Amino acid sequence: MKNQVSFKVKSKFINKYKNGYPLIDKSAILNIDTKMREGSIINLVDEKGQFIARGYYGKQNKGIGWVLTRKKQEDINLEFFKKKLIIALNKRTKFFQDPSTTAFRVFNGEGDGIGGLIIEYFDGYYVIHWYSKGVYKFRDEVINSLKKIVEFKGIYQKKRFSEDGKYIEQDDFIMGERAATPLIVKENGVNLAIYLNEGAMVGVFLDQREVRKRVRDQYSKNKSVLNTFSYTGVFSIFAALGGAKTTTSVDLANRSLPKTIEQFNINYIDAKTQEIIVEDVFKYFKYALRKELKFDFVILDPPSFATSKNFKFSAEKDYKNLLKQAILITEDNGTILASTNCSSFNMDKFKEFIHEAFKESCVEYKILEEHTLPPDFKTMEEFKEGNYLKVVFVRKMP
Template identity: 45%
Template sequence: MKKIQVNKRAIKKFKRGYPLILAEDLTSDLPKDDFVKLYAGPDFLGTGYLSKQNKGAGWLLSRADIQIDQAFYMEKFAEAKALRANFFEDELTTAFRLFNGEGDGLGGLTVDYYAGFAVFSWYNSFIYAQKTAIVEAFRQVFPEILGAYEKIRFSGLDFESAPLYGKSAPEPLLVMENGVNYATYLNEGLMTGIFLDQKNVRGSLVNGLAAGKSLLNMFSYTGAFSAAAAFGGASQTTSVDLAKRSLDKTREQFSVNGIDPDSQKIYVMDVFGYFNYAKKKKLSYELIVLDPPSFARNGKKTFSVAKNYGELIEESVDILAKKGIIIASTNAANVSAKKFEEMVKAALAKRGVSYEIFQRESLPADFHVADSFPEGDYLKVLFIQVK
C-alpha cells in the first residue's frame, strides 16, 4: 500500500475523518488507482484509495492503519444493514437505499434495494476493480437478496447497466413506497424509473398535501410525483417532460395504481414552452413541483440549476392559483442549501409576492450521511406557500 504525503492545509480535515480526498490535498503526483496510506510527515492520518471521479481524487476509508479487504467490506455492509432494520420492517415501502457510499464508510459505491433485488452503482474504476471482494462480502451480509444489477457511473467501459448475480427481476418490477406502487426497470440504462431520494417529498403528497388540489409536475420523468399526488387525492395532475419516453412511463405509473391514465394530463414538451402555453390558456395550478436536472440542453438552449432555477420560480408564480404551493427541489451538488434558498427567495421577490417556507426536506434517513461530510446531504427541497 503506497504512502502519500498530505499538505498542511488538509491535515485537520482528515483528522476529523473527512472522507473526500482532493488532488490539491496531496504534495506528490497522484498514483493511479491504488490503496494508499495518508501521512503528514511521519504522522499516520488514515487508509483510503485514490481513483479519479467527478467528486475528487479518492476516499479516506478509515483513520486506522488497516487492510481494505473482504472482511472490511463485510463490516461496512453489516453496519449499514443494522442502521436500516426498520426499513425492512415497513410493509408500505419496499424500495430504499441499502448502502450510501461515504455515508456508510465506503465512498464510490451505493447499493439500492428494490423489492428483494439490489442495484449497485460504481462511481470510479478502482472501486469497480474491487468488485469480486465487495460483492462476495455483500452476499454474505445480505443472503436474502434474490438478484443484483450494476450501474457504471464512470467513463471507460462500454456498458452502463448489466445483471450482476442471481435471479432476473421481472419487468416491470413493482415496488412500493408509502403505499404507492411504482413500476421500475433494473436493467434499463442508468435509471430505474424512480429517484429514491425523493421519498419524503412524495410521502407529503400522498399524506394530504395534494388532496383536492390540481398539481403541475415539471421535469416529470416517469411521473412519480404525479402518481403520488393522484394517490393522495389530487383533483387533477399535469405532467410535463421533454423526453418522449415520459409519456408511456407516466401512464404506466398511474396504471399500476389503478388510476386511469386518461384521467390525467401528460405533455411531452419543453417546460418553458409549457409555461407559455399555460399563460396563453389562462391555466393555473394549486401545487407546482419543480425538480429539474442539474443541467439540461434543448437544442441551443441550456438550463442549469445554478444559473436558471430562479426563472422556474418566476414562471411558476405566474400560473399559481391563489394561496398555491410550490415545491422547489434540486440535487445539484454545486449549489449549497443556503445558495439555493437565496435564489428562490430572490425570484419570489422579483415577482413581488409574500410567501412562507413551511417545510424543508433533505435526504431521507436511508441515505445515511456521515457527520464528517455534511455536503453528502445534497438534496434541497423547499415547500413554499405563496400568499
C-alpha cells in the same frame, strides 16, 4: 493488501482529514502520481511521513479518491467490506421490516464509510452502483461480502464511470434470478414500476420518498397539480392518489409518456383522465402563461443540469429564474414544491434563490416545510455536500 502509495497532504489540509473529511482532493496533495492505477491503496501522510488515513485512488467528480479508514492497522480487504456492509444493513432494519415500502437505499457511499459505492434494495433485489473505476476494482470483495450476509433474489450492478458520460453496459445482471420487467415495488403503499436492466436509472429516485408522501397526504386533495421535469411521473401518481383534481406531467423525454402511463395503470388510475405532455418545460411555462393556465400546486424538481434544443439549464445559475416562471402560473394561496439535487450550494443558499425569485416577482411567500435526504441516505457531518437534496414547500401569498 494491495500495493500502497503514500500521498503527502499539504499542511493546511491535515486537520481537515484528521477530523473526518472523506474526499481525497488533488488540491490537498503535494505529490500526485498521474500514472497511478485506479483502485490503488493510498496512505495519506503529513510532510514528515506520519500516517493520517488510508483510502483508494479513484476519480469521481472533483475528487481523486476516498478515505476508507483512519486506523493504521486496518487492512482494506474482504473483511473490511463485509464489516461496513453489515453495519449499514443493520441501520436499515426498520426499512426491511416495513411491508409498505420495499425500495430503499442500503448503502450510501461515504455516509456508510465507502465513497463511490451505492447499493439499493428493490423487493429482494440488490443494485450496486459503482461511481469510479477505482471502487470497481473492489468488485469481488463487495459482491462476495454482500452475498454472504444477505438473502437475495438477484444482484444487479450499474457502472457509472464511463469516460464520455454515456451508459454503455449491455447487461447489468450479476447473479441470482432475473427480475420481472417491470418489477413492481412499493413506496408507502404505492406501486412503482422499476426496471433493473435498462440503463443507469431504474425509474424512480428514492431520495424523494418522504417528500412524495407529503405530496399525497398533505398537498394534493382537490388541487390542480403541475409536475414539471416529471421523468416517469411518480410525483403525479402520489398527487392523484392524494385526491388531486387534475394532474399535468411535463417532461421533454419521449419515454416519459409510456412510463408515466404505466405508473398510473399499476395504481389503478385511468391515465386518460390525467394530462401527460412530452414538451420542453421551459416552453411549457410560456405556453401556460399565454393560455392563462394556473395551478394550485406546482412541483419544480429539475436536474442539476439540463439541455434542450434552445436552452441550457444550471440549477446554480438558473433556478431563481425558473422559479419566477413557476410563480407566474401558480394560483394565489397555491403551493410550489421547490427542489434541487445540486450539491454545489446548501439549503441556506437555495432559500436565498427562493427569496430573490419572490422578491423580484413582487409576491409575498411563506415557507411551509423543508426536507433533506431521508434516513436511509446516510450522510456525514464532515462532508456536508453529501447531503445534496434540498426541498422547500412554499406558499404563494395573495
